Amino acid sequence: MTNLSLTVNGRAVEAAIEARTNLADFVREKLDLTGTHTGCEHGVCGACTMIVDGMPVRSCITFAVACGRASITTIEGLDEDEIAAELRTAFSREHALQCGYCTPGMLVSARDLVLRLPDADEEQIRIGMSGNLCRCTGYVGIVRAVRAVIASRRERGIAPVPGAGREQLGPAGAGHKSGASVSDRKSKRAKASVTPAKIEIPDFAPTVVFEQRFDVAHAPDRVFDFFGDVAAVASCLPGAVLNEDATPEHVNGAFRVKIGPITASFNGSARIERDIESRSGRIVGVGADQRSRSSTQGEIRYRVVSLDDAAKTRVELTIGYSLKGMLAQVGRPGLVRDLASRLISEFAGNVNRHLAGAPAAADPRMASSLNAFSLILGLVSSQAKRLLRRLTGGD
Numbered sequence: 029m030t031n032l033s034l035t036v037n038g039r040a041v042e043a044a045i046e047a048r049t050n051l052a053d054f055v056r057e058k059l060d061l062t063g064t065h066t067g068c069e070h071g072v073c074g075a076c077t078m079i080v081d082g083m084p085v086r087s088c089i090t091f092a093v094a095c096g097r098a099s100i101t102t103i104e105g106l107d108e109d110e111i112a113a114e115l116r117t118a119f120s121r122e123h124a125l126q127c128g129y130c131t132p133g134m135l136v137s138a139r140d141l142v143l144r145l146p147d148a149d150e151e152q153i154r155i156g157m158s159g160n161l162c163r164c165t166g167y168v169g170i171v172r173a174v175r176a177v178i179a180s181r182r183e184r185g186i187a188p189v190p191g192a193g194r195e196q197l198g199p200a201g202a203g204h205k206s207g208a209s210v211s212d213r214k215s216k217r218a219k220a221s222v223t224p225a226k227i228e229i230p231d232f233a234p235t236v237v238f239e240q241r242f243d244v245a246h247a248p249d250r251v252f253d254f255f256g257d258v259a260a261v262a263s264c265l266p267g268a269v270l271n272e273d274a275t276p277e278h279v280n281g282a283f284r285v286k287i288g289p290i291t292a293s294f295n296g297s298a299r300i301e302r303d304i305e306s307r308s309g310r311i312v313g314v315g316a317d318q319r320s321r322s323s324t325q326g327e328i329r330y331r332v333v334s335l336d337d338a339a340k341t342r343v344e345l346t347i348g349y350s351l352k353g354m355l356a357q358v359g360r361p362g363l364v365r366d367l368a369s370r371l372i373s374e375f376a377g378n379v380n381r382h383l384a385g386a387p388a389a390a391d392p393r394m395a396s397s398l399n400a401f402s403l404i405l406g407l408v409s410s411q412a413k414r415l416l417r418r419l420t421g422g423d
Contacts, residue, residue, distance in 0.1 A: 030093050036061070037105030051087035051095060052076045055102055063103040063132050067161075074160035077133035078102045084140050103132035111139045114180070118173035126164035134160050138174045146188045148175040229278075229299035229312050232325045234348025240369060242376035244341045246383045248334040251341040252307045254383060255330065258300065264378035266371055276300060283315065292317040294324060307332040322353030345372070 029044040036059060043058055055061040055078070064087060067075035071089035078087050079101035106112035115138050118124070125131045134157070141156045153174050154167075162170065182188075244251050254260055258279050262268040270281040282295045296315025303309065308331040316323040329346040347368060 032093060032096060034095050034098050034100060036100045037102060045092055047091070047093050049092045051078070051080075051085070051090040051092045051100070054092040055087070055100070061102045061104050065129055065132055067129070072161070073130070074133045074137060075130050077136045077160065079105075079136060079140075084137050103135060106135065106139065109139070111142050111177070111181075114177045115139060115142065115173065118176045119170070122169040122173040122176065124165060124169035124173040130160060130162045130164075134162070134170060138170075138177075141174060142177050142181065143189045144191070145178055147182060148178040150175060153178075229297060229314060231312065232327070232350065234325070234327055235350045237346065237348040238368070240345045240347060240372050242343055242345075242372060243335070244343060244376065244379055244383065245339070246341060246380070247339055248307060248332050248341045250383060251343065251379075252304075252332045254379065255309055255332070256302060260382060264382055265375050266378075276302075292322065294322075317353075322351065324352070325350045343376075 030047050031042070031044055032054075033040070033042045035041065036055065041059065043054075045054060045058070052064055052066050055064055056066070064078055065075040066088050067073035069076075069088045071086040074086070076086060076088040077084050079085070080087075080090070080095060081098050112135055115135050119131070119135070125134075137157055137160050141153060145152055145156070150171060153171055157167070157170065157174065256276060258274045258276060259270060262270045262274075262279075262281065267284045268281065269284065270279055274280070277300050278297065279300065280297045282293050284293045294315030294317050296313055298311050298313030301310040301312075308329070310330075311326075311328045313326050314324070315326075326349040327347070331344045333342045333344060334340075335342055
């Protein structure tokens with residue numbers, strides 16, 4: 029058993045609990061505060077949301093022992109709260125609740141938005157409430173209610189509170205132990221983003237390998253020199269974003285892809301190798317997408333080959349990768365190969381324009397999103413052509 033001391037709804041509480049007890053079970057079973065509901069118990073549905081040190085927290089995945097000396101506010105603690113009262117009235121008026129099981133968590137999350145958002149922006153409200161699931165209402169009434177309260181308070185001259193008044197950031201109760209202020213933690217994150225750690229990039233055996241090629245209307249030596257300019261290559265590659273510490277041998281950055289409902293941003297590092305004699309090179313990288321909890325290892329080998337007139341160049345690529353996590357379930361080799369073909373085609377066009385001194389077709393950081401529709405059309409078209417060949421007895 030572990031001795032726990034904390035403040036719940038303004039009242040000092042001390043108890044001996046098992047280390048495995050989560051915060052939701054603690055307030056419900058030990059303190060009889062049953063207004064906090066448990067749903068999925070995986071931190072997904074948001075029904076158990078309560079306030080810890082001024083921040084909305086999923087109490088079903090928060091250990092109570094991690095909240096030592098913290099200040100806890102459950103839905104019962106908001107009975108006399110001005111914002112919560114306005115939200116309850118708006119929820120009733122806008123028919124924003126039916127069975128009511130999700131409502132305590134909804135009110136806690138909505139209160140945080142009312143405090144923070146400068147205006148009643150529907151998109152921001154939907155984003156802010158996206159972690160609270162409701163199986164009854166369809167969300168329209170909920171969004172209307174939150175918008176109405178924000179709009180009313182701003183019209184009355186009640187300004188938003190930056191950060192909802194939070195003085196500490198980090199895990200529940202962490203601020204009481206570390207003393208790290210919001211500005212301190214932001215400063216540390218900013219420094220970390222400017223100087224990311226250089227990590228070792230291991231060799232690996234890719235699970236999927238395929239080849240691509242494209243031609244460039246410029247001399248081989250110039251094309252090979254281009255591939256030695258990391259920033260130039262990234263500027264032509266749709267979805268690639270580099271950090272400022274890139275060197276000819278090592279780079280940190282991200283590769284962002286958005287196709288329909290699937291969005292991924294693989295943050296990681298890459299090792300760069302070049303052989304001047306053979307005009308070839310190799311890029312080996314690792315990355316992870318936190319949102320989908322997916323990770324990847326990738327390798328691109330390239331070779332610059334002179335064509336007959338020596339004024340044109342063929343770039344031969346061998347691409348290998350291994351993918352783990354949720355995206356591995358949808359990242360079938362055929363789909364990845366087709367998408368790579370489309371992206372490389374766009375990359376080739378940007379390379380030609382770059383070497384000719386013309387601007388890229390679009391901001392490369394947005395290209396993978398802007399061209400998602402054409403990518404999907406290309407995939408559908410290629411699949412349709414394959415089906416047609418089969419039906420007509422072609423290869």
